Amino acid sequence: MIELLPQAAGLIFTLEGLLVLVLGTMLGIILGALPGIGSTVAVAMILPFTLGMSQAPAILLLLAVYAGSVYGGSISAILINTPGTPQSAATCLDGYPMAQRGEAGLALGWSTIASTIGGLTSAVVLLLAAPQLAALALNFGPIETFALILLGLTCIVSVSEGSLIKGLVAGSIGLFLGCVGGDPITGEARFTFGQFQLISGFNLLAVVIGVFALSEVLIRAAAKEEGTQSLVSFSGIVLPPLSAWRGRIKGLMKSVAIGNGIGILPGTGAATAAFISYAEAQRSSPNRAKFGKGEPDGLIASESANNAVTGGALVPTMALGIPGDAITAVMLATLTLHGVTPGIRLMTDNPVLIAAIFSGFFVINLMLLPMGMLVAKGAAPLLRLREGYMLVLIVLLCAVGVYFVRGNPFDLLVMGGAGILGFVLRRQGMPMPPLVIGMVLGPTLEISLRQGLIITDGSFAAFFTGHPIALVLAILAVGMLALPLITALRARRSGTA
Amino acid sequence: MSILTERRVTSLVLLLVGMALLSQTFGQAYSGLGAFSPMFFPQIVLSFWVAVAALDLVAELRQRVVGTRPQLLRVTVIALASLVFLLAMTRIGFFLAAVPFSAVALVTLGLRRPVPVAAVSLGVPAALVALFNHLLTLPLPTSPVAWWF
Numbered sequence: 067m068i069e070l071l072p073q074a075a076g077l078i079f080t081l082e083g084l085l086v087l088v089l090g091t092m093l094g095i096i097l098g099a100l101p102g103i104g105s106t107v108a109v110a111m112i113l114p115f116t117l118g119m120s121q122a123p124a125i126l127l128l129l130a131v132y133a134g135s136v137y138g139g140s141i142s143a144i145l146i147n148t149p150g151t152p153q154s155a156a157t158c159l160d161g162y163p164m165a166q167r168g169e170a171g172l173a174l175g176w177s178t179i180a181s182t183i184g185g186l187t188s189a190v191v192l193l194l195a196a197p198q199l200a201a202l203a204l205n206f207g208p209i210e211t212f213a214l215i216l217l218g219l220t221c222i223v224s225v226s227e228g229s230l231i232k233g234l235v236a237g238s239i240g241l242f243l244g245c246v247g248g249d250p251i252t253g254e255a256r257f258t259f260g261q262f263q264l265i266s267g268f269n270l271l272a273v274v275i276g277v278f279a280l281s282e283v284l285i286r287a288a289a290k291e292e293g294t295q296s297l298v299s300f301s302g303i304v305l306p307p308l309s310a311w312r313g314r315i316k317g318l319m320k321s322v323a324i325g326n327g328i329g330i331l332p333g334t335g336a337a338t339a340a341f342i343s344y345a346e347a348q349r350s351s352p353n354r355a356k357f358g359k360g361e362p363d364g365l366i367a368s369e370s371a372n373n374a375v376t377g378g379a380l381v382p383t384m385a386l387g388i389p390g391d392a393i394t395a396v397m398l399a400t401l402t403l404h405g406v407t408p409g410i411r412l413m414t415d416n417p418v419l420i421a422a423i424f425s426g427f428f429v430i431n432l433m434l435l436p437m438g439m440l441v442a443k444g445a446a447p448l449l450r451l452r453e454g455y456m457l458v459l460i461v462l463l464c465a466v467g468v469y470f471v472r473g474n475p476f477d478l479l480v481m482g483g484a485g486i487l488g489f490v491l492r493r494q495g496m497p498m499p500p501l502v503i504g505m506v507l508g509p510t511l512e513i514s515l516r517q518g519l520i521i522t523d524g525s526f527a528a529f530f531t532g533h534p535i536a537l538v539l540a541i542l543a544v545g546m547l548a549l550p551l552i553t554a555l556r557a558r559r560s561g562t563a
Numbered sequence: 564m565s566i567l568t569e570r571r572v573t574s575l576v577l578l579l580v581g582m583a584l585l586s587q588t589f590g591q592a593y594s595g596l597g598a599f600s601p602m603f604f605p606q607i608v609l610s611f612w613v614a615v616a617a618l619d620l621v622a623e624l625r626q627r628v629v630g631t632r633p634q635l636l637r638v639t640v641i642a643l644a645s646l647v648f649l650l651a652m653t654r655i656g657f658f659l660a661a662v663p664f665s666a667v668a669l670v671t672l673g674l675r676r677p678v679p680v681a682a683v684s685l686g687v688p689a690a691l692v693a694l695f696n697h698l699l700t701l702p703l704p705t706s707p708v709a710w711w712f
Contacts, residue, residue, distance in 0.1 A: 288633035
């Protein structure tokens, strides 16, 4: 692949190619920052414009919008606690607390650098090891996926600081919300209570936006103060100094590896990667006690992982012709529309085109930093508005975003209901991240558990006897659960000693 | 202190909802048994919900935490206005639903100067309609009166 780079550069560094990369990345960031538009809608919106283009610029435009939108989701997650895309939900956990204490610019700086490194590394992985990784992904069955998701779920413990029981209640509500709708194996309706709109389940983004953003509006409305101050103070991205990275590089690399690894697994996605990476960072970070209160390690974990997924997701799409999610399915359709058949022979039949796509992806990720700074600078005056104006703007943007997901009026009601539920639960002292984690990971957990049990004839023990990867992941999950208990016991012992 | 605090009532309601949902999973005819049953996973989840909600209720009964009193009128008006706006948006169009919502919400949130309130109530929905309907060509619901808003 490396030897083809000069020829690939000839395809990228044309006027059309460069325009596509710059405009696509910027448009992706803007669309990603608008709550609800999301990567899939952004990529689908751009698809018709690619039909008149030649192969390489067309695919690069889609990739630029894809990578830009994944990063853009973090802007609204940090500044207004409203994840632009579901994959940015984990970014709210530490990004918004940082913004609340007046470090919005720095939080965006951490997220921008982490996103850029996550994306760049995944581009390098794509260039060097796409076929080998695609073959490896085929060994990852439902049992391994179950153990992986179990590991991700353990981060409920870490984000429930203050009250583990309340976090577990919120997590179980999230898991239940993920069960509503058609059964993934038999198709039978569950908990729909005769409402046909519920057959397809609760829309994830409507619930996420409701419990994070709308409940925040209600919490602020319920507070005694009048809404005449600014919501957050922000004047532009502040890049963290090099010295601040000391002790964080290892965590960043681990998160990038998790993002790449999960990206190549079909059907898991960037939201799952962000939460699993967050859980692992929380387990291993020296700053674990500050997670959920505005800790940059948490922000780095979620943002580097969700951007690393973008490259990883292209591995099965390009090398095997298997789209991992809706976005890569749209990419697959675009490749087909342009006369390229993805699959095992793609690498041998179109080596220069593939080298151009993979190296163009590297350039796109390099541009996230300057483009992100430009877009955030443009958004800064908006955030200096008085809180009351911002709260109204948040409700309007949330409604627009949720409407665009499916154009379904029912989703708007779900968002309203989730907002009120979030308000009531937050007044109860219940953290909202476990609810979202449960809802994001629940459906994959259910299907992998049930498929695994069907494969092993109902033997749960067989999950770990013949599956070493699953065993390692399960041990890690048990370790994650045991860690707070051991820490509490140690603290109690040292207190009584 | 009254035994019926906001937190205790919420904990009790969560437990009762969990129990009611769990009871729904039994006694219904579904295809398949074990992992094939559509209720296999929900039963695990809801049993867990009931168990942790019961623990939460016990914890709430043992401790005497009295939450801060919210600005009930303000939060009720904002919640109701939001729900009406969300319901009306697909029926009368985004612009016509958003203008009264914005005005009511701004006044309720303590912003009383008529010119800025009117400007934001009209300007923000109009800007969003212009951006999405006309620039990005991602149409928001329009009113039955005119296609352009």
